[in-house]
Amino acid sequence: MTSLVPAVTEPARHVAESTAGGRIVAVASGKGGVGKTWLAITLGHALARAGRRVLLFDGDLGLANVDIQLGLPPGPALAAVLAGRMALRAAAIAHPGGFDILAGHSGSGALASVAPATLEQVLAALRVAASGYDTVLLDLGAGLDRSVRRMAAFADRLLVVATEEPTSLTDAYAVLKLHAADIGSVADHRAGIVVNIASTRAAGERTYQTLARASTHFLGRTPPCLGIIRRDDHVREAIRRQSLLLERHPVCPAAVDVEALAAAVGAPAPPAVPLPRR
Ligand SMILES: Nc1ncnc2c1ncn2[C@@H]1O[C@H](COP(=O)(O)OP(=O)(O)OP(=O)(O)O)[C@@H](O)[C@H]1O
Numbered sequence: 001m002t003s004l005v006p007a008v009t010e011p012a013r014h015v016a017e018s019t020a021g022g023r024i025v026a027v028a029s030g031k032g033g034v035g036k037t038w039l040a041i042t043l044g045h046a047l048a049r050a051g052r053r054v055l056l057f058d059g060d061l062g063l064a065n066v067d068i069q070l071g072l073p074p075g076p077a078l079a080a081v082l083a084g085r086m087a088l089r090a091a092a093i094a095h096p097g098g099f100d101i102l103a104g105h106s107g108s109g110a111l112a113s114v115a116p117a118t119l120e121q122v123l124a125a126l127r128v129a130a131s132g133y134d135t136v137l138l139d140l141g142a143g144l145d146r147s148v149r150r151m152a153a154f155a156d157r158l159l160v161v162a163t164e165e166p167t168s169l170t171d172a173y174a175v176l177k178l179h180a181a182d183i184g185s186v187a188d189h190r191a192g193i194v195v196n197i198a199s200t201r202a203a204g205e206r207t208y209q210t211l212a213r214a215s216t217h218f219l220g221r222t223p224p225c226l227g228i229i230r231r232d233d234h235v236r237e238a239i240r241r242q243s244l245l246l247e248r249h250p251v252c253p254a255a256v257d258v259e260a261l262a263a264a265v266g267a268p269a270p271p272a273v274p275l276p277r278r
């Protein structure tokens with residue numbers, strides 16, 4: 001069993017210099033099963049290995065499964081926070097991988113229809129807790145329900161995960177479109193695209209171009225490509241063993257690609273640029 005300790009007294013690791021204090025990064029996709037949870041975990045681990053203080057928040061309020069992918073013992077953490085029984089910082093646990101986790105309870109489904117006011121309280125607490133970290137990663141659920149949209153709009157940065165499958169592309173576009181509507185008419189660079197399970201880098205690049213073209217044409221903004229993660233059987237194997245890919249297979253293709261993504265996500269976000277008035 002993975003050994004875990006409460007993270008309340010000390011964040012996982014300290015960095016010498018922090019350029020992006022407390023940035024909240026959400027991972028969304030619309031379509032399910034494209035690798036959001038695995039990516040959030042592995043990205044968090046990569047950032048922690050680079051010396052960043054990271055909190056991973058299981059924002060899949062319906063079918064939390066960060067705990068399952070990491071083999072965490074069941075805990076009441078997120079449910080207790082949402083019920084107001086526990087402070088958010090007290091509920092976080094330190095993972096041996098060097099990052100903190102606020103895990104949900106897989107399969108409970110009980111948190112799916114969290115009241116809007118409760119969600120706002122949790123997000124406010126998360127914003128406060130974020131000041132103790134360099135990056136807070138929110139693993140969002142599939143679909144585009146109210147709480148997914150709210151968490152995506154709340155984040156300082158949104159990683160939209162797409163794969164080469166046409167349904168994934170249309171769903172990723174829907175995420176971009178609703179996010180643009182939710183954050184208002186100011187053009188900004190909050191949303192970026194990550195292509196996962198790419199058959200080759202070139203194919204991943206084409207997938208990005210397709211999505212970026214639709215976004216440019218219909219939404220008037222071109223989200224940057226933050227990373228292309230290649231399809232790699234080591235991912236499945238690491239998940240099956242409930243272990244961290246960067247520990248088991250640190251130089252496999254997907255690991256190398258996530259390290260590159262971590263470098264892009266760890267860099268300061270470009271400033272928002274207002275749209276010219278028509
Ligand atoms: N780069 C990759 N190469 C190969 N397989 C991958 C890769 N990324 C993810 N997968 C596979 O995709 C599966 C789904 O991953 P994961 O559960 O993280 O997706 P998800 O988007 O969080 O799903 P959900 O929408 O249900 O929450 C994993 O079990 C893994 O086997």
Ligand SMILES: [Mg+2]
Nearest residue numbers: 036037060065
């Ligand atoms: Mg998931």
